[in-house]
Amino acid sequence: MSIATSLPGRAALHPVPLAWRNLTANKRRLLRSSGGIGFAVLLMLMQLGFERAFFDSSLMVIRGLDGDLFVQSAHKYQFATQDPFPAAELDAARQIPGVASARPFYADWFDMFWKNPADGKIFLIRAFAFDPDQPVFSFAQINAERGRLKSPDTVLVDRRGRPFLGMDRTAGQSQLNGVTVKIVGNFALGPDFMSDGTVVMSARTFADVLHGAAGNPPGIEAGVIKLAPGADPARVQAALKKTLPVGLSVMTKDQLIAFERKFQAEVSSAGPIFAIGTVVGFVVGMLISYQITYTDVADQLPQYATLKAIGYPTLFLLRVVLEQAALNGLAGWVPAWLASILLFRVIGELALLPMRMSLGITLLSLGLTLGMCLISAAIAVRRVVAADPAEVF
């Protein structure tokens, strides 16, 4: 069971899993130490979870766009900003070999005001639109109901939008910019840190709501391009760049995600805030773990000295202390990890954030936990090294 017995050669010298025995000798103390470490780990896990949810929520729409290449204004500094271009520019893109389809994607984050059907209050929301015959999203719920958007002035609403928008209720109709729209279905997307809720509609309804029925057709925010089977994305991308006007950029999906991620990381405060939280959790955890090891070593000093006196090398004792610190860390990490899965769910539902436990967060938190326990144990263990059998008794 122990790490010690798994090493041949050493096994004869110490068949007893000493670290394990030390750890479990005093159940109350174990509960106390794993509780202390556990909460420090939980703090780190929450911060890591929030950071991930922040980036995930801002990338959700991009990830949900069903395309291989994306055309947008070259002046955009983030995806979620207005910089439309004429839909007709995509005609040239469709002529390029390897392009299977180039579909218009309309969006607005600044000018769409939704009326809560229940209380009549008006809120800024984000609106997405496309031609119902040329879907651009890979969200199944939107695609299943896109046919109904063909009737004029119909919309799908985000039932995961913030509650005060009233999108979760089964209202038959509401108003967008004063235009009465019929709610013909819904989907679950959720807010990000910029928009509280989302409305999806046809390009025609989008134009009606923005400019009135007689107004100019609005520009598109992105062209969603799908490649023909076997086409080389890099070559098509290069050909598109050459054909399209200089004011437009062409990105693969990965590039578009990286573009948005870079903006969020550089400009928003979320990255540093959650990093500070994680570092603080790590330092506090290190301190708790140091206290545990220090106290434990101090209490067991006579025993360690005895082992030394009967011939166990210092290195062996060192390993016992480090093993014990690692086990202590694990004893805190496991319950904290389990608790965080539950907390992610609860907070994710309450805050409408995509809080999900990922392999990345799992491994990172495990590494941080073992790191803080081993570093602090390495500092605290100096006493064992110095333990002089003659002095202890």
Add this chain to the structure above:
Amino acid sequence: MVSLAWRILTHRKGRTLLALVGMFMAILLVFIQLGLFYAVPQGGMLLYDNLRFDLLLVSDQYEYQAQPGAFPLGRLDRVRASPEVAAATALYFGVAKWKGGAGGAWPDLFVIGVDPKSRVFLPRSIERQRAALERPDTILVDSASRSIFGPLDTGRVVDLGDRAVTIGGHYRLGTGFMGLGVALASTASFGRLFPGRGPGQVNLGPIELKPGIDPAAAAATLRRLAGPGTQIFTRAALADHEETYWTTRTSVGLIFGSGLLISIVVGIMVVYQIVSTQVNRQMPQFATLKAIGYGDGALAATVATMSLLIVAAGFVPALGAAAWLYRLIQQRTMLPVTMTLGHVAAVLGAALGMAAVSALLALGGLRRADPADVF
């Protein structure tokens, strides 16, 4: 009991130092989470903190500062005519593309339109540059605007939306949640930048009352004057409204609230560990005290005093370190993380609470101290 607690703590200096460092970190942790918890609502108050007003006239569709809705200018004129009012200013908000950002980007600039003659802005730098603001198509740029806007040198001409504007100077107020960059323009320049907007669509109407007038009473009168479709906030009501918006309408409250809660639990665990280690080490001595006739109450008082001493000794350096870290966070994240008396009081309260809970937990062990067992 105080002297006994003191002696226990000072008996092994190294151990006590360790306890102090632990306490220091636990308190610092609570300070940081609390600072972040309030930073967002404080960021939302940035503009208001820099405006001179007693009452604020806004649309009844007002959500929060950056999404205020609009009301007709006539409403503000009616209020201005009232004898209680010293000044009533119209502020206009608009967002336009800054076509001169770094690397060819066109970031969105938040433009505030204001009459240059008004004294509504507190920063002196704005008043000093009134002449520049009065020049047509000239803006003052907030120097806290992000680097994505490129160089913001005075005299630079940039296309803002469809119009060329000149940077006439700088001021520093902070961008808050208005956007990545903020600029001031005169009402006339603003009207040319946003031709669709017409001066009738006012976003905020800060009102300054004549000296000696009670804001709450004046608000009631002015509400009737302003009429339907508008509302009037006193400063206190506005601060409440904004804080409620950020903590309940967004994810902010939950995110930093949960961080705050967990940090307090971590603090309790740290203090508990410190106190219980001390108690365990002194168990024979405590048992002896019991044997010679000291009651449980006296021992409990000793433990409680120990906890309090540790908290007090950890609090002062933690306060200093937190003030330093707040400044660092403020510089790095542009969030207004500031130390207030309320923060100090709240964290001190939390620390005392942590000490009380952990002393109670440690007392469980003490009560079992049986003189017969120990020896």
